[in-house]
Amino acid sequence: MAILNEEQEMLRDMARDWASKESPVTEWRKVRAGGQPEAFSRDAYSAMADMGWTGVIIPEEHGGSDFGWLSAGLVIEELGKTLTASPLIANTVAASAIILGGSEEQKAAWLPKLASGEAIATLAIDESARHNPAAIETSAAGGKVSGTKAFVHEAHSADLFVVAAKDGLYLVENGQGVSLSSRKLVDLRSHAEVSFDDAPAQKLEGGGDDLLEQVLDRARILTACEMLGMAQAVFDTTLDYLKQRVQFNQVLATFQSLQHRMADLFGDLAQMRSAVEGGLQALDSGFGVARAATIAKAEANRVLHAISREGLQLHGGIGMTDEYDIGFYLKRARVLEASWGSTPWLRGRFAGISGY
Amino acid sequence: MATQVDSAAASEGDAFREEVRQFLAENFPAELKGKNNALASVEGPTEESDAQRQWREAMGARGWGTPTWPKEYGGGGLTKPQARILDQEMAKIGAFNPIGGMGVMMFGPTLLEYGSEEQKKEHIPPICRGEIRWCQGYSEPNAGSDLANLQTMAEDKGEHYLVNGQKTWTSGGQWADKCFCLVRTDRSDKHKGISFLLIDMDTPGVEVRPITMISGASPFCETFFTDVKVPKENLVGEEGNGWTIGKRLLQHERTNLSGGGSMARLMGASIADVAKHYVGTDADGRIDDPVLRDRIADFEIRWNSFLLTARRAVEESKAQGGVSEISSVLKKLGTKLGQERAEMAIEIMGLQGLGWEGEGFTDKELAGVRGWLFGKATTIYGGSTEIQNNIIAKRVLGMLDHQ
Ligand SMILES: Cc1cc2nc3c(=O)[nH]c(=O)nc-3n(C[C@H](O)[C@H](O)[C@H](O)COP(=O)(O)OP(=O)(O)OC[C@H]3O[C@@H](n4cnc5c(N)ncnc54)[C@H](O)[C@@H]3O)c2cc1C
Numbered sequence: 004m005a006i007l008n009e010e011q012e013m014l015r016d017m018a019r020d021w022a023s024k025e026s027p028v029t030e031w032r033k034v035r036a037g038g039q040p041e042a043f044s045r046d047a048y049s050a051m052a053d054m055g056w057t058g059v060i061i062p063e064e065h066g067g068s069d070f071g072w073l074s075a076g077l078v079i080e081e082l083g084k085t086l087t088a089s090p091l092i093a094n095t096v097a098a099s100a101i102i103l104g105g106s107e108e109q110k111a112a113w114l115p116k117l118a119s120g121e122a123i124a125t126l127a128i129d130e131s132a133r134h135n136p137a138a139i140e141t142s143a144a145g146g147k148v149s150g151t152k153a154f155v156h157e158a159h160s161a162d163l164f165v166v167a168a169k170d171g172l173y174l175v176e177n178g179q180g181v182s183l184s185s186r187k188l189v190d191l192r193s194h195a196e197v198s199f200d201d202a203p204a205q206k207l208e209g210g211g212d213d214l215l216e217q218v219l220d221r222a223r224i225l226t227a228c229e230m231l232g233m234a235q236a237v238f239d240t241t242l243d244y245l246k247q248r249v250q251f252n253q254v255l256a257t258f259q260s261l262q263h264r265m266a267d268l269f270g271d272l273a274q275m276r277s278a279v280e281g282g283l284q285a286l287d288s289g290f291g292v293a294r295a296a297t298i299a300k301a302e303a304n305r306v307l308h309a310i311s312r313e314g315l316q317l318h319g320g321i322g323m324t325d326e327y328d329i330g331f332y333l334k335r336a337r338v339l340e341a342s343w344g345s346t347p348w349l350r351g352r353f354a355g356i357s358g359y
Numbered sequence: 360m361a362t363q364v365d366s367a368a369a370s371e372g373d374a375f376r377e378e379v380r381q382f383l384a385e386n387f388p389a390e391l392k393g394k395n396n397a398l399a400s401v402e403g404p405t406e407e408s409d410a411q412r413q414w415r416e417a418m419g420a421r422g423w424g425t426p427t428w429p430k431e432y433g434g435g436g437l438t439k440p441q442a443r444i445l446d447q448e449m450a451k452i453g454a455f456n457p458i459g460g461m462g463v464m465m466f467g468p469t470l471l472e473y474g475s476e477e478q479k480k481e482h483i484p485p486i487c488r489g490e491i492r493w494c495q496g497y498s499e500p501n502a503g504s505d506l507a508n509l510q511t512m513a514e515d516k517g518e519h520y521l522v523n524g525q526k527t528w529t530s531g532g533q534w535a536d537k538c539f540c541l542v543r544t545d546r547s548d549k550h551k552g553i554s555f556l557l558i559d560m561d562t563p564g565v566e567v568r569p570i571t572m573i574s575g576a577s578p579f580c581e582t583f584f585t586d587v588k589v590p591k592e593n594l595v596g597e598e599g600n601g602w603t604i605g606k607r608l609l610q611h612e613r614t615n616l617s618g619g620g621s622m623a624r625l626m627g628a629s630i631a632d633v634a635k636h637y638v639g640t641d642a643d644g645r646i647d648d649p650v651l652r653d654r655i656a657d658f659e660i661r662w663n664s665f666l667l668t669a670r671r672a673v674e675e676s677k678a679q680g681g682v683s684e685i686s687s688v689l690k691k692l693g694t695k696l697g698q699e700r701a702e703m704a705i706e707i708m709g710l711q712g713l714g715w716e717g718e719g720f721t722d723k724e725l726a727g728v729r730g731w732l733f734g735k736a737t738t739i740y741g742g743s744t745e746i747q748n749n750i751i752a753k754r755v756l757g758m759l760d761h762q
Contacts, residue, residue: 088526108682117465131709132637132708132710132712133709133710134708134709153708153710165570175652184718184719185717185718186709186710186714186717186718186719186720187714187715187716187717187718188713188714188715189713189714189715189732190713191715196719211651243490249501250501250503250504250508251504251508252505258745259747260748264383296366308702312698314520315735316735316738316739316743318742319503319504319739319743320503320527320528320736320739320740321737322739323572323735323736323739324570324571324572324573325570325572325573325575326570326571330573330732331651333732333735334573334713334732335571336714337705338710338713340706340744341705341709341712341713342426342711343712345706345709346706347648347651347706350650351650
């Protein structure tokens with residue numbers, strides 16, 4: 004566990020408290036039952052905004068608290084534990100694109116609204132089912148963009164899209180020239196194919212040539228935070244279950260083969276936490292972000308994959324039921340594993356960054 | 360000498376092959392070609408079409424849905440090599456065996472071994488004709504891996520047993536006609552107090568409550584028995600012999616769950632074809648991603664050696680007169696490979712491989728996702744992987760707990 008300052012500890016405790024009391028997994032069940040395509044509770048998101056969570060990485064002059072990435076990550080981890088559905092990651096990463104690459108006018112126009120929760124923004128980058136930022140065909144000309152984006156997260160609630168075109172990132176407001184087609188994935192969150200057809204757009208001129216990669220690294224790291232929360236929750240739930248469930252006149256936790264399985268996963272989880280916190284710290288220090296983000300997401304993929312699979316297996320039949328929560332984690336896990344870099348893709352990137 | 364025998368066998372085989380071809384040409388409805396719905400076993404039965412009924416009846420009349428079962432009880436009476444020819448010829452034209460389920464996979468073979476003559480005459484023919492659906496009443500809320508802890512009680516009332524208790528995870532319970540159950544006839548002995556009892560699902564006092572699974576379907580149930588009267592003649596074997604019979608049935612279940620069984624059916628297309636389709640190929644037809652190509656080859660080699668192991672085990676156990684503890688090895692290996700393959704397919708397809716429903720996905724893609732999720736159960740039911748490992752370590756390898 005990273006050393007937290009007092010502010011960060013308070014923020015984490017507040018998030019933990021809120022998530023467990025106000026947003027347990029039963030809240031996700033309600034959202035699911037509601038069947039709305041945006042797939043989160045507006046009330047919950049307003050509450051998050053009121054607590055300042057939508058503005059954690061946004062500068063104070065634009066309505067945020069500028070608490071930094073570690074703080075943002077702590078909140079997202081806690082929300083991940085209870086599968087709280089919200090566009091918080093999408094919005095935070097999209098805001099970071101504006102912070103990194105936006106003009107003063109663009110910042111003034113959007114950041115206060117994103118910080119207050121009045122508007123929601125998301126990234127529209129990939130154009131196929133597999134993450135591949137090198138293969139972008141969307142084009143921009145004369146202040147308009149055209150192209151189709153696949154599986155855009157949190158598309159249904161987005162007021163603003165940060166769109167990758169061949170020559171850079173653009174801000175596109177939801178409206179003229181923008182159309183959505185829902186894609187219902189196993190996690191039942193908001194995903195859509197989004198088409199831009201001569202949609203009015205403003206370029207993010209700043210941030211340098213690698214702006215897209217910088218933004219994607221933020222997406223990778225925050226996604227890894229959600230995955231960390233999920234992995235921790237599945238681990239804790241499984242451990243509790245093994246300590247309660249009796250078979251052969253003894254609790255399952257007394258079987259050595261299961262003890263070793265849990266001990267292995269505990270080691271994996273420790274590595275995942277270090278990798279994820281390493282990513283957040285890199286963002287706060289501005290040093291070695293690409294490498295740290297790659298490690299964070301790759302370890303998140305590996306460990307959550309294993310824990311979500313083992314957690315289900317160790318529950319036996321009950322884990323296969325919709326009444327029990329663990330299946331939700333498995334389904335969300337695979338969607339996040341595939342987003343912003345699958346494991347093979349991240350390995351390739353890591354080797355590239357490392358010069359081999 | 361050997362060559363003479365071989366060629367005699369070969370020409371017999373040829374004659375039989377000819378017979379099969381003719382039968383298929385006359386009876387397999389062309390519209391069913393390639394329509395073997397593997398997911399039906401997962402998602403529950405669908406309405407039977409005329410063609411499906413016609414095909415089931417034709418195969419049932421021949422006994423070829425249960426090709427190696429004795430003819431006198433309605434089976435096909437075929438030899439193993441003949442059954443293989445039947446499979447091959449069906450595969451060639453996209454035909455399939457329309458008769459399956461728990462009756463065929465596990466209950467039938469067990470009853471043939473342990474049932475009385477009357478029981479076999481009563482229960483085996485309808486299984487061969489695919490007319491009766493059976494379900495398995497083993498697990499209870501507190502008797503999963505520790506199956507022998509089961510508490511559902513069958514009290515001897517002279518004329519009949521009076522059954523009270525609860526089963527759970529009863530696959531297909533809501534569609535089944537009958538249930539083979541493990542019940543307790545004696546509380547004083549954990550294992551010897553168990554009996555094997557057949558219960559009609561429409562007997563008063565039997566109630567089922569379907570449970571929704573993570574894959575969205577509700578293929579299994581809680582089953583409640585309240586003062587259910589079961590005729591004495593429905594006891595299989597002796598009272599107190601249920602644990603032995605019940606375990607034998609599990610060996611059949613395990614053999615079916617691994618080798619040529621449900622996992623292989625759920626797997627469908629080869630993983631290489633999935634990769635070719637979703638990743639593409641280079642000019643030489645190679646999968647356009649060398650790392651993925653290597654992983655697929657690694658998987659396929661292990662999958663093939665598993666199939667060889669399954670075949671060898673079947674041949675050896677035939678020679679030794681039936682299924683054995685090797686079924687534990689097969690079950691553990693086959694289900695793990697099946698899960699690995701499903702996970703790999705999802706990874707290859709990216710988010711396209713994670714569709715739940717609606718626009719933007721093919722039926723095949725959606726079925727693949729449900730199959731992936733349902734497949735998580737294969738390492739849990741039929742005795743979990745951990746339990747198979749215990750069986751292998753203790754009974755096969757003699758690694759006993761230290762006292
Ligand atoms: C889809 C599905 C269909 C099913 N269909 C049927 C059916 O038709 N009829 C029927 O009777 N049952 C059925 N079952 C039930 C199945 O047989 C049980 O789920 C299984 O036996 C495991 O029992 P359990 O669920 O109580 O898990 P538990 O026994 O509680 O096991 C939980 C975990 O602990 C592990 N474990 C338990 N004991 C040990 C040990 N000694 N050492 C190491 N690890 C251990 C298990 O492997 C598992 O990972 C079905 C289950 C599923 C999921």
